[in-house]
Amino acid sequence: xxxxxxxxxxxxxxxxxxxxxxxxxxxxxxxxxxxxxxxxxxxxxxxxxxxxxxxxxxxxxxxxxxxxxxxxxxxxxxxxxxxxxxxxxxxxxxxxxxxxxxxxxxxxxxxxxxxxxxxxxxxxxxxxxxxxxxxxxxxxxxxxxxxxxxxxxxxxxxxxxxxxxxxxxxxxxxxxxxxxxxxxxxxxxxxxxxxxxxxxxxxxxxxxxxxxxxxxxxxxxxxxxxxxxxxxxxxxxxxxxxxxxxxxxxxxxxxxxxxxxxxxxx
Numbered sequence: 001x002x003x004x005x006x007x008x009x010x011x012x013x014x015x016x017x018x019x020x021x022x023x024x025x026x027x028x029x030x031x032x033x034x035x036x037x038x039x040x041x042x043x044x045x046x047x048x049x050x051x052x053x054x055x056x057x058x059x060x061x062x063x064x065x066x067x068x069x070x071x072x073x074x075x076x077x078x079x080x081x082x083x084x085x086x087x088x089x090x091x092x093x094x095x096x097x098x099x100x101x102x103x104x105x106x107x108x109x110x111x112x113x114x115x116x117x118x119x120x121x122x123x124x125x126x127x128x129x130x131x132x133x134x135x136x137x138x139x140x141x142x143x144x145x146x147x148x149x150x151x152x153x154x155x156x157x158x159x160x161x162x163x164x165x166x167x168x169x170x171x172x173x174x175x176x177x178x179x180x181x182x183x184x185x186x187x188x189x190x191x192x193x194x195x196x197x198x199x200x201x202x203x204x205x206x207x208x209x210x211x212x213x214x215x216x217x218x219x220x221x222x223x224x225x226x227x228x229x230x231x232x233x234x235x236x237x238x239x240x241x242x243x244x245x246x247x248x249x250x251x252x253x254x255x256x257x258x259x260x261x262x263x264x265x266x
Contacts, residue, residue: 033222040222043215044131047157047208051139054156054204062144066202073197074146081197082148088194089149092160098129105167109174112236117174120224121167128166128216132159132209147199157208158201164191165213173221176232188213 062070090096102125109118136154143155152159168184192206201209221228 033225036218037222040215040218043211044219047135047211047215050204050208050211051135051156054141055139062202063204066204069203070144070146070196070199074199077148077197085194085197086149088191089160089198089200092163092191092194093151097160097163101167105171111238113234113239114174114231114236116224116227116231120221120228121170121174123224124166124170124217124220125163127220128162128213129159131212131216132157132162135208135212141205144199144202149198149200151200155201156205157212158192158195158205159209160195161188161192161201161206161209162213162216163209164188165210166217167213169214169217170221173217174228174232 091101102122106118106122109115109121135157136159139154139156141155143151165188168181168188172181172184188210192210195201195206196203
């Protein structure tokens with residue numbers, strides 16, 4: 001066949017390349033972890049400093065501004081404020097915060113194919129509760145006298161505030177959405193306010209709980225960071241919906257290729 005014949009020949013259609021699962025999966029990334037871990041460590045360091053200050057200035061002696069704040073709250077309590085505060089008290093402590101809320105969150109994460117996120121959240125909540133308990137025992141700070149509930153031993157740090165903070169920070173790091181961070185911040189702030197309103201904690205107790213929960217959440221996040229980021233970029237249909245694997249798309253593309261198409265009429 002001469003050059004003119006080659007030029008007149010119809011171009012040969014190439015078979016589309018099959019999709020490679022490795023090429024469609026999220027590319028490996030290295031998530032920066034140094035400064036988040038440093039900030040988490042700094043938060044826990046502040047808790048230690050605050051614990052020393054509270055311990056050595058007499059454990060039963062709150063700061064002056066805390067006494068004034070608590071007196072003002074006790075003098076202005078009302079049913080429309082007490083009821084939601086008691087709801088926060090139930091959600092943030094006892095069996096609900098220890099078993100029901102974590103089980104609900106972990107179950108939801110597993111339901112939508114986020115096993116690494118579920119493992120991270122479980123580790124963060126256990127670590128936060130452990131650190132909180134240890135500090136409570138060491139500092140042994142008495143609670144305020146104007147108290148409306150029957151909490152456990154130790155006022156510093158606030159376990160309810162720590163639970164709220166670790167949940168808010170962990171879910172923020174898992175989903176990486178602004179609305180999750182904002183919702184978590186509002187929830188944590190309301191929990192802190194409810195603890196002082198009910199007379200269960202001094203202001204410094206709730207600040208200590210916030211620092212413990214957020215600091216632990218960030219530190220525990222570090223070894224999970226790369227897995228969480230990669231998992232976040234994957235599709236998350238519920239487990240009862242069959243996930244479309246890249247190999248399925250490759251199979252569909254090959255079925256539509258010219259080599260497998262039926263003969264055309266002529």
